[in-house]
Amino acid sequence: MRKLLQNSLVKAVIEVLDDLKAGDISIFDVRGNNGITDNMVICTGTSSRHVGAIARNLADSCKEKGIESFGSEGIETADWVVVDFGQVIVHVMQQESRDLYQLEKLWG
Numbered sequence: 259m260r261k262l263l264q265n266s267l268v269k270a271v272i273e274v275l276d277d278l279k280a281g282d283i284s285i286f287d288v289r290g291n292n293g294i295t296d297n298m299v300i301c302t303g304t305s306s307r308h309v310g311a312i313a314r315n316l317a318d319s320c321k322e323k324g325i326e327s328f329g330s331e332g333i334e335t336a337d338w339v340v341v342d343f344g345q346v347i348v349h350v351m352q353q354e355s356r357d358l359y360q361l362e363k364l365w366g
Contacts, residue, residue, distance in 0.1 A: 295346065
């Protein structure tokens with residue numbers, strides 16, 4: 259049952275990110291690698307304005323679907339914004355930050 263709910267949450271988040279024109283969406287199953295979350299989603303925005311809009315609209319759209327976020331961090335600068343949904347943590351990054359921090363190598 260938990261896996262089904264988790265897959266539904268990941269699917270809902272990905273659908274919203276796709277609708278918001280987030281680029282290069284990657285999903286990582288990180289269960290067993292950390293005690294924080296089950297899945298990491300990383301995506302790219304084209305500018306700080308786009309990154310901020312993706313993060314805000316992601317939280318709003320998910321809330322409309324009954325999915326509450328636990329909060330977000332980084333929205334002020336919008337270079338790298340983290341939106342926490344508990345079982346799924348979403349990283350919305352500008353390309354420069356994504357290239358610099360290389361989260362895919364860490365979690366992939």
